Amino acid sequence: MNTDEKQFKALDLIEAIDWVKLRDQKKALIMVISNSVDYTTKSRLNGILDLLDNLQDFAVDTLDKNETDIFTFED
DSSP, rough: OOOOHHHHHHHHHTTTTTTHHHHHHHHHHHHHHHHHOOOOHHHHHHHHHHHHHHHHHHHHTTSOOEEEEHOOOOO
């Protein structure tokens, strides 16, 4: 598989993400992290949170997804 084919498959994977569901799952993860007392667990979960942040940024900045579908905006 050449580089162009790999990039195309990666974009297919990202396009297949249910962004509204991911947004809600991220919100739940943030609640779990805030209630966690174990430093190692917090650190590991924050790493996953960083990955989700980067995916969301990519969706808005590169894929032109609607910010309100991707991010949670608190009042």
